[in-house]
Amino acid sequence: xxxxxxxDPVVTATEERLVTFNSGExxxxxxxxxxxxxxxxxxxFCHPFAEExxxxxxxxxxxxxxxxxxxxxxxxxxxxxxxxxxxxxxEFSLREWRxxxxxxLDCAEAQTQSPVGLLGLRLGATLAAGVAExxxxxxxxxxxxxxxxxxxxxxxxxxxxxxxxxxxRHEGGEDSEGAASEAHALGEGTVDFDGYPVxxxxxxxxxDVDLLAGERDYTGPVLVLSLGARDEPHQALKDLAxxxxxxxxxxxxxxxxxxxxxxxxxxxxxxxxxxxLSRLE
Amino acid sequence: xxxxxxxxxxxxxxxxxxxxPVDPGEIEDDENLMESYEIDSVNLFxxxxxxxxxxxxxxxxxxxxxxxxxxxxSLAEYVEQKRG
Numbered sequence: 001x002x003x004x005x006x007x008d009p010v011v012t013a014t015e016e017r018l019v020t021f022n023s024g025e026x027x028x029x030x031x032x033x034x035x036x037x038x039x040x041x042x043x044x045f046c047h048p049f050a051e052e053x054x055x056x057x058x059x060x061x062x063x064x065x066x067x068x069x070x071x072x073x074x075x076x077x078x079x080x081x082x083x084x085x086x087x088x089x090x091e092f093s094l095r096e097w098r099x100x101x102x103x104x105l106d107c108a109e110a111q112t113q114s115p116v117g118l119l120g121l122r123l124g125a126t127l128a129a130g131v132a133e134x135x136x137x138x139x140x141x142x143x144x145x146x147x148x149x150x151x152x153x154x155x156x157x158x159x160x161x162x163x164x165x166x167x168x169r170h171e172g173g174e175d176s177e178g179a180a181s182e183a184h185a186l187g188e189g190t191v192d193f194d195g196y197p198v199x200x201x202x203x204x205x206x207x208d209v210d211l212l213a214g215e216r217d218y219t220g221p222v223l224v225l226s227l228g229a230r231d232e233p234h235q236a237l238k239d240l241a242x243x244x245x246x247x248x249x250x251x252x253x254x255x256x257x258x259x260x261x262x263x264x265x266x267x268x269x270x271x272x273x274x275x276x277l278s279r280l281e
Numbered sequence: 282x283x284x285x286x287x288x289x290x291x292x293x294x295x296x297x298x299x300x301x302p303v304d305p306g307e308i309e310d311d312e313n314l315m316e317s318y319e320i321d322s323v324n325l326f327x328x329x330x331x332x333x334x335x336x337x338x339x340x341x342x343x344x345x346x347x348x349x350x351x352x353x354x355s356l357a358e359y360v361e362q363k364r365g
Contacts, residue, residue, distance in 0.1 A: 159329065162345060164322040170347045229297040255300050259323050 030077030150209030
């Protein structure tokens with residue numbers, strides 16, 4: 001079991017290998033974290049969306065190293081239009097990002113020769129849940145604070161922009177009035193999503209997200225982590241876990257690492273995940 | 282719920298959601314929250330979500346103002362007003 005006390009040096013995997021693979025016509029970049037000893041299982045990490053990806057980046061790196069130190073290989077990768085991967089952010093839709101996850105699963109299976117599961121944070125968790133429904137053989141599903149309702153997620157992000165604008169005005173900076181409610185139309189249906197251009201297609205697909213609607217076909221083990229200050233999981237995440245035949249919801253006392261750059265300590269979240277994974281063996 | 286109970290509940294919500302290293306009872310009702318606790322836009326967003334979830338009110342976009350979030354007094358007044 002992996003655990004680390006605050007202040008201890010980070011445990012690193014013995015090998016971190018840069019990988020590239022194709023998803024359709026796009027070239028995606030990733031990092032494969034390999035355990036020191038035998039690979040017991042593998043996970044593909046699915047990153048969150050836009051600004052949340054940027055804020056959570058370092059945490060995802062630490063989490064991958066923590067999992068690798070516990071015998072679980074991890075493939076972290078950038079979706080098309082993100083990070084080091086090909087393309088521009090505003091060109092793509094969630095459907096294509098699901099294809100990227102499937103390509104990453106193929107890559108991880110080939111590289112590790114192990115059962116491969118999916119771990120996602122926020123919108124990455126939502127996409128992972130979708131892929132697990134349609135692709136046979138996903139070994140397990142770990143959902144860290146998934147976006148359950150896409151319409152609410154969009155509204156919250158627009159609110160965040162509005163609050164930022166309000167604070168900028170308060171501090172005497174320049175600002176466009178009503179920035180968030182106008183959603184910064186960029187033409188051709190593209191909207192400004194807290195600084196990121198989001199196509200009309202992407203926004204519509206996000207609005208359609210509702211993980212609690214309908215049955216879930218995925219029958220593998222599912223861990224839903226509710227990250228925050230509460231002792232109990234959010235009701236929506238409890239409900240989500242209950243939708244799965246083998247779903248478990250756990251609350252972890254965890255600052256929201258996706259909201260602020262510099263919040264990287266996810267020890268509790270990683271150790272809870274690693275413990276759950278170890279029980280699957 | 283009395284005025285004091287409401288203010289105590291708001292203080293607890295803020296300390297919990299913002300992971301503030303203070304006892305909720307140490308926050309003065311008329312203390313400027315942004316100055317005392319360096320509350321930024323990320324924190325304010327959390328407070329809005331907390332108000333809606335824990336007090337079952339809907340914070341309207343047009344209600345957003347720095348004054349609303351300035352003190353425990355102003356937040357409690359807003360919650361009472363929204364509850365009618």
